[in-house]
Amino acid sequence: MIISVASGKGGTGKTTVSTNLAYSVQDATILDCDVEAPNAHLFLKPVIKDVVKAHVTIPKVDEKICNLCKKCMDICQFSAIAVIGKSLLVFPELCHSCMGCFEVCPEDALIKDKRLIGSVESGKSEDLNFIKGILKTGESMSPPLIKRVREHQRKKVNIIDAPPGTSCPVIASMTGADFVLMVTEPTPFGMHDLKLAVEAVKLLNIPYGIVINRSGKGDNEVNKYAEKENIPVLMEIPFDRKIAELYSNGEILAKEPVWKRKFKDLFNKISKLAEKEAAI
Amino acid sequence: MKELVVLSGKGGTGKTSITASLSYFAEDKVLCDADVDASNLHLLLNPDIIERYEFEGGKEASILEEDCTRCGICIDLCKFGAIKDFRIDPILCEGCSVCFNFCPDDAIDFETKVCGEWFMSNTRFGRLVHARLGIAEENSGKLVTKVRSAAREYAKNNNIELIITDGPPGTGCPVIASMSNASLILLVTEPTVSGHHDFLRIADLAEHFKIPHLLCVNKFDLNIDKTLEIENEAKKRGIPVLNRIPFDPIFTDAMVEQKTVVEFAPNSSILEELKRLYDEIFSSVNEIKNKKIELIKLEEK
Numbered sequence: 001m002i003i004s005v006a007s008g009k010g011g012t013g014k015t016t017v018s019t020n021l022a023y024s025v026q027d028a029t030i031l032d033c034d035v036e037a038p039n040a041h042l043f044l045k046p047v048i049k050d051v052v053k054a055h056v057t058i059p060k061v062d063e064k065i066c067n068l069c070k071k072c073m074d075i076c077q078f079s080a081i082a083v084i085g086k087s088l089l090v091f092p093e094l095c096h097s098c099m100g101c102f103e104v105c106p107e108d109a110l111i112k113d114k115r116l117i118g119s120v121e122s123g124k125s126e127d128l129n130f131i132k133g134i135l136k137t138g139e140s141m142s143p144p145l146i147k148r149v150r151e152h153q154r155k156k157v158n159i160i161d162a163p164p165g166t167s168c169p170v171i172a173s174m175t176g177a178d179f180v181l182m183v184t185e186p187t188p189f190g191m192h193d194l195k196l197a198v199e200a201v202k203l204l205n206i207p208y209g210i211v212i213n214r215s216g217k218g219d220n221e222v223n224k225y226a227e228k229e230n231i232p233v234l235m236e237i238p239f240d241r242k243i244a245e246l247y248s249n250g251e252i253l254a255k256e257p258v259w260k261r262k263f264k265d266l267f268n269k270i271s272k273l274a275e276k277e278a279a280i
Numbered sequence: 281m282k283e284l285v286v287l288s289g290k291g292g293t294g295k296t297s298i299t300a301s302l303s304y305f306a307e308d309k310v311l312c313d314a315d316v317d318a319s320n321l322h323l324l325l326n327p328d329i330i331e332r333y334e335f336e337g338g339k340e341a342s343i344l345e346e347d348c349t350r351c352g353i354c355i356d357l358c359k360f361g362a363i364k365d366f367r368i369d370p371i372l373c374e375g376c377s378v379c380f381n382f383c384p385d386d387a388i389d390f391e392t393k394v395c396g397e398w399f400m401s402n403t404r405f406g407r408l409v410h411a412r413l414g415i416a417e418e419n420s421g422k423l424v425t426k427v428r429s430a431a432r433e434y435a436k437n438n439n440i441e442l443i444i445t446d447g448p449p450g451t452g453c454p455v456i457a458s459m460s461n462a463s464l465i466l467l468v469t470e471p472t473v474s475g476h477h478d479f480l481r482i483a484d485l486a487e488h489f490k491i492p493h494l495l496c497v498n499k500f501d502l503n504i505d506k507t508l509e510i511e512n513e514a515k516k517r518g519i520p521v522l523n524r525i526p527f528d529p530i531f532t533d534a535m536v537e538q539k540t541v542v543e544f545a546p547n548s549s550i551l552e553e554l555k556r557l558y559d560e561i562f563s564s565v566n567e568i569k570n571k572k573i574e575l576i577k578l579e580e581k
Binding site (some may be wrong): 171239244 | 289290291292293296317318320323338339357359360371372374375376377378381382413415416417418420421448449450451452453454455456470471472473474475477478481482484485488489502503506527529532535536538
């Protein structure tokens with residue numbers, strides 16, 4: 001089973017929910033797909049056993065063979081290849097690795113080269129499998145790295161800590177999931193971005209539910225919306241300065257048995273909803 | 281013209297609330313919301329949209345069923361796994377044109393698509409340029425560049441010297457597009473392990489692109505030790521540390537009323553703290569401008 005924890009708005013508590021959920025379930029794998037700003041390790045403090053560099057394929061020109069026909073430049077939709085004067089230039093950071101240039105080159109003048117975009121770390125936090133992607137500073141393309149992180153998904157329970165927003169990195173962290181858990185806060189910002197996230201999940205046709213974090217502060221609009229749209233509210237975490245302080249120090253809430261039970265309940269509710277959907 | 285961009289790495293540290301408060305104090309400015317993915321500034325500014333533009337990002341392929349002979353070449357060539365059962369999944373398609381170029385039966389269309397909208401609006405704080413990227417779309421970086429250049433153009437045509445830009449979370453594509461050529465970056469963080477970690481990531485990025493940046497720790501009294509840790513790290517890196525802002529639920533109360541905290545609670549101490557922050561930032565903006573002028577003079581010599 002794959003549970004993707006997403007939110008729309010940043011800072012609503014995705015990492016709190018995903019780390020505590022993973023901590024409370026047996027044999028889970030947590031995959032930190034917020035590769036631009038990964039934080040799950042700060043709470044789970046894993047022992048990292050393996051670091052693998054992640055590369056993408058880019059073209060490199062063999063100048064002895066290239067006759068500057070420009071076919072590669074014409075096919076490239078990302079302006080990653082330009083012919084200027086008597087030389088062919090590749091702009092590696094614009095390349096999407098679609099391989100169109102290799103396919104179209106009539107002279108076989110392009111050689112496969114690779115570009116580093118980040119790394120994938122794997123290890124263990126107690127009996128929890130821990131995977132994290134980390135994007136290289138200055139690198140803009142996160143979806144290929146997220147895909148690399150997700151190659152580590154296992155048969156049992158996978159919990160994905162997704163990035164905020166609703167664009168391509170979020171989609172890359174949600175596709176193929178059995179359930180999307182949306183973490184929001186009861187504020188106008190939380191409400192606005194939750195609606196966007198719901199639209200994204202609907203597009204992907206994945207069952208979903210909501211966790212309301214910092215409940216009790218703000219307004220009641222998220223609850224009203226959930227009721228109207230018939231979206232299950234699976235858990236509420238109260239607005240509590242103590243919880244915020246625990247978080248600030250990188251503590252896992254579920255180390256307290258009361259919270260562990262709540263997160264286990266959350267997992268059971270998710271399993272039932274995901275199964276029900278799968279049966280339909 | 282100067283552009284201040286507010287960034288954080290981690291989401292939810294208070295970028296938008298602080299941006300809105302700064303714009304309350306600034307007299308003559310253009311506001312720009314560069315969080316095109318999940319924009320929120322408009323929720324505090326209640327904008328009147330006066331101009332609306334479609335945003336065309338990239339192109340998208342689609343298979344013409346009646347011409348398709350199901351040869352499977354497109355499926356083999358697509359590196360994004362976007363073609364299943366001879367249908368192209370618009371969510372997975374990256375618009376690379378490979379299927380379109382290699383289809384032997386010309387059964388694939390490849391058309392420009394509208395993938396968002398951007399707006400020119402009037403607000404009680406002046407002009408706001410903002411946008412809405414379509415759900416599950418790519419090209420957020422291009423749309424960020426679009427709104428920022430529209431804000432600059434408006435400022436230039438109206439002799440406005442300052443742009444305040446609310447940036448997106450993260451450190452990737454839209455963030456890089458938000459910071460290129462900015463005059464100054466305000467990094468807003470919070471005293472948590474995540475806030476600390478992501479502050480270092482975003483500070484690295486600002487350094488990488490050589491853009492001057494300042495630090496403000498928001499919610500500082502949530503964890504004084506972490507606040508000091510972050511500020512010391514900043515000082516070591518030569519990043520100026522600005523006035524701290526306390527953890528105050530009044531920010532949420534103001535948001536519920538769709539107001540900036542300075543309008544919502546004009547008599548609270550938070551107003552003074554934010555005003556101090558504003559003054560410190562804008563003395564820095566002027567300093568940086570002067571330094572740039574000095575540099576140019578040196579080069580001329």
